[in-house]
Amino acid sequence: MKIKRSLIVMLLCLGSGLGFSGTDSVTHDDLVLMPYPASVEIKEGKFRLNKDFTIAHEGKAHDRLFAQATRMLRRLDRKTGFFFTQEFVTPEAKAGAGLVIKTQRPGEVRFGEDESYELTVGDNQIILSAANDIGAIRGMETLLQLLKADDEGYYFPAVEINDQPRFPWRGIMIDVARHFQPIDVIKRNLDGMAAVKMNVLHLHLVDDQGFRVESKVYPQLHEKASDGKYFTQQEIKEIIRYADELGIRVYPEFDVPGHATSWLVAFPELASAPGPYSIERNSGIFDPTLNPTIEKTYEVLGNLFVEMSNLFPDPYFHIGGDENEGHHWDQNQDIQKFMKKHGIKDNHELQTYFNKRLLKVLDKQNKKMVGWDEILQPDLPKTAIIHSWRGQEGLAKAASQGYKTILSNGYYIDLMKPAYKHYLNDPIPANSTLTDEQKKNVLGGEATMWSELVTPTTIDSRIWPRTAAIAERLWSPAELRDVESMYERMGEISFLLEEHGLTHIRNRDVILRNLTQQADIEALKVLSNVVEPLKGYRRNPGGAVYKTYSPFVLFADAAIADAPDARVFNRLVTDYLNGNSEAEEGIKTWLQLWSANHEKLAPVIARSPVLWSIKDLSANLSAIAKIGLDALEGELQEGDIMSQLNSYHSALAKLEQSREQGGRTDLQVVNSIKQLVKSKAGVLAAYRAENNVTVDGDFSDWNDVTWNYFVPAKHLNWNDTCHFAIKWDKKNLYFAFKVDNSNLQALANSRDKEGLHMDDGIEFLLDTDFDRSKEWKDDDLAYHVNVLNAIIDDRGSLKNGEYNNGWNGNAKTAVKVSGTVNDPSDKDQGYQVEVAISWKEIGKAPKDELVMGIDLCVNDRDDVYQQYRYFDYMNLPVFHMPAGFAKLVLVDKNFKERTSFEQE
């Protein structure tokens, strides 16, 4: 099977350069294609481009084909500077054309249109065949991505590509309500969408903060509730025309009955609670809600929906329906009476009543109603489409009940999460329980660009390039999941997107220049490239820090998700810690750059009061870079290690403060530097046991195993010894450790007056994907062995072998606890804990190429917030004070043989 083979080739070739190749023939690595096609076969040869290159068409097509083919010719000309002689691509055949586009029929910009194409590049001719012009337009984007250069000039590598999308619905939702986005912004983003083969633009036109489309029927809506910022109907038609030429559908969302403040500014009589209403300036969920029990509501919505149905020809029409908490319904006596009279038992049923009435209006207009998760209620007709934003489960539930569904959960690009999270988020995950028939109900997905924190200056950098990863998820075969390859290709495609006029790269510098009053931004850029804006809703707590009219061109706005230099550095550190000593030079270069950066940046900050809030951030980057350098370069004495660690902890604490102070960004290299420091602090690397052992609660087998051990005993005044053994037999992972503590008194002293707590003990954390720099994930495992058991045991109330499985582990962990402590304030004879688990019992299969990280934290103290939060182990700003760390690298035999590991 072609598809499989090309994917395998692709996956084997990860990681190496994807830039221009030499004169040798190309490999899959050299192909910077995104979304990656379903099937790519590389052939011998190259099609050389020169100024005589022409494009011809054969067959039937919609006129958009000629517009787009001409546009492609111009794009190629701009890139190559050939001054092609062909003026336009026209329906008249041209003999001897370099590119022949063959289509059989005019395409229609509609859901489910055939977008497949075949592209054959040979030495002398390129043939692009598709059923219709829309497939051809997708193929043209692939061809443009194939352009390469070598010592002889520009060329297209010889390939045979057979391609079609996996999902028919691949979209972006742009919220033009929170911050209006003018038509130019929409058009350049449509160009970006076409470049990565997306086919739906969903315009979120109405929300509490604005009503953004002209209504001729009810002009008070846009006149009173938009601050003069809205699309005229003429502009909407132009957006639809422009999108149509690119083979992209456009459909509107009119969010009701919640998120309704702007409606009520124009129509206070439709409200569920007395006004007056004014346009909302904050972000969040607000109470203003349409009254679903009065006829006037349906009259206004009915007339408006008819008007808008005519304006937007696409048969899909989104009514929102999200986040109506119903407070104003609860408070309104008339609404309560109405519910009683009609036997409507709660607000969900009332909303379903409302939805069903809208459905009738939309039915008459031949529209299919789309709504967010919340509209899924028992009585909802199956013709409604569920747009899932709250979770994969909601999508699966709707699809299993026979509703058509679209996924946006996991594609919330406004939350500034790294691209790989979106990339790996599949509308139909591998473990989906949907039947094949039900899977057909999953139409695809949409990236959602909520605009609370973006303006036309920054919106592109929030959409791109990460949305290219989502585009690949929705277009390409499900098996394509290699994150490194994705990042490599996305980095290149980002420049291609810039060619369309997208401002995601250049506006970062614009913002930084403004902040420095046009000073040299070099040092500021160095800092900007290792930070990311606070993720999720942390940047704007409570939705109240930023108003809609606040400045959105501050330091955090120049920062992007996937901080570019941090990504490179973190990769180097991972390589280095996995044994690639060549990475050390690169690590040092970065650390030297950062350690010297504050000295350069401080004067710039001093002159720019708007940057004062990042002074600590800048100082901290330099401070932790120096710590990293010391760790790498120094022949550290044990005492030094401890002082390093301590200064490192204080640097972390400082970082925590500085981000609260207003930079509203996070440094993204902290975790890696921490790993470096740890790696030099007497940390165990790894061990691989050869003996056969079983996990049965009896540790006799393990006695034969060579224990590897580490003694970070100089840590504070505790005295723990940890021993590890690990075994991987291709089927099960066996993992055992023993901890001896002979100085529990010291532990008790370093605690608070109350001595040991219920949660004192040993936590070991299995981070199955070894992504500790990222957030704690559900598939990570945490175990807690309660040392208090030992103490209580000694008093006779608990038996050895019991363990606390109250966390997310239900494995039959074998735990042996023997303690001889009975009074921490008096005698102190220590304790010993042994734990063994098998992977099988955990119920999770490790990957073929397994690199597993384990943190073992002994005798944790409270974190800095005096809270006990296990997930914080993986999320470093809150740190426990472990008596020891261990990183155990388990390496599969076929991947990289390592039978023993030195202690570093």
Ligand code: ACM
């Ligand atoms: C939503 O994010 N409330 C759809």
